[in-house]
Amino acid sequence: MPKVKKGQTEGTKGPKNKRKRTEKTRDMGTSSAQAESLSEEVPQMMAPVSLHGDAAPGAPGGLDAASIPDMCQISAIACLAHQDMALLKGLDKQDLNHSPPPDQLSNSQGLRCSVWIVGSSIxxxxxxxxxxxxxxxxxxxxxxxxxxxxxxxxxxxxVDLACKLRWLAQFENPPNLIVIHCGANDIGQVKTQKLLDRVRWDLRLLASIFPNTKLVWSFLLPRVAWRYSKNVRVMEQTRNRVNRAAAKEILGCGGRLLRHTQFLGKPKQLYSRDGVHLSGLGNDIYLNNLQSK
Structure with missing residues (x-):
């Protein structure tokens, strides 16, 4: 066997060792890059998520449910109107299927959420x-x-709501949410079918005007007395029909519903003397519902 010169042996082994060191350095560089990428991802994964639409139940700023008098709750439950309960039962399943959970309204970028609450004297x-x-x-x-x-x-x-919202949009950027509590003043002034058609049409219109805004329908409250009719039963039936039509449209466009079940049965302590507006306790309950939603 021919002898291999010492220079040739060292020359042959040199490039191999160099290739090994190069590959090892490359592997170490890759591992280092992966570690740096992971270190950047971990803080993002651990960053706190700020609320973007729904307030957590029990947030500060009002009465808790426990502070409502027991007699008020008993009265409200005992006097629940049959039509109101039928309406709520009919919408429960739709609400669960179409209303997004609260965490879908949050954002992880620390952006602030803008909410407009628009409506009548309530x-x-x-x-x-x-x-x-x-x-x-x-x-x-x-x-x-x-x-x-x-x-x-x-x-x-x-019937004036869409124009009002368009006017407001001239002064502020479109919000993340618009809570609508409006329509009771139309009952008795506008024919029922015309009002129902207008509710459906205008809610679709608002969804197109504010495509990146989530609409929230605040259920029209029962009234002890109505201004434009003494037939309370008929007026309450119309109110239920308006709520039903509005709720269907709101859910259809990806919106949400805000119910006020404490007012079912019309507990007197929740209303002012005129039977239309709310008492101090009624306002507190209404605000609590907004806060928890």
Missing amino acids: VRNAGIAALSRPGGQGLGLQTKGIDIWWQGYGGLRF
């Missing part, structure tokens, strides 16, 4: 009552990244 009075509560008109949700803009107008009718 909204106006609730906004005024919120001034004297802990958390103020923000309902204590400012720390959750939620900013509320109260827009309550006494006597506002649903």
Whole structure:
């Protein structure tokens, strides 16, 4: 066997060792890059998620459910109207199927959520009552990244709602959520079928005007007395029909529902003397419902 010179042996082994060291260095560089990538991903995964739509139940800023008098709850449950219960049962399944869970309204980028609460004197009075509560008109949700803009107008009718929202959009950017509590003032002034058609049409229109905004329908409250008719039973039937039509449209466009079941049965302590507006306790309950939603 021919002898291999020492220089040739060292020359042959040199490149091999160099290739091994190069591959090892490359592997170490890859592992280092992966480690750096992982270190960047971990803080993002562990970053706190800020609320973007729904406030957590029990948030500060109002009365808790436990503070409502027991007699009020008993009265409300004992006097539940048959039509109201039928309406709620009919919508429960749809609400669960179409309403997004609260975490879908949150964002992980720390952006603030803008909420408009628009409606008639019920909204106006609730906004005024919120001034004297802990958390103020923000309902204590400012720390959750939620900013509320109260827009309550006494006597506002649903037929004027779309124009009002278009007007408001001239002064503020489109919000993340619009809570609508409007329509009771139309009952008795506008023919029922015409009102139902208008509710369906205008809610679809609003969904197209505010494509990136989630609409929330706040159920019209029962009334002890109605201004435009003494036939309370017929007026309540119309109110239920309006709520049913609005709820169907809202769910169809990916919106949400805000119910106020404490007012079923019309507990007297929740209403003012006129039987239309809410008492101090009624306003507190209404605000609690908004806060927990």
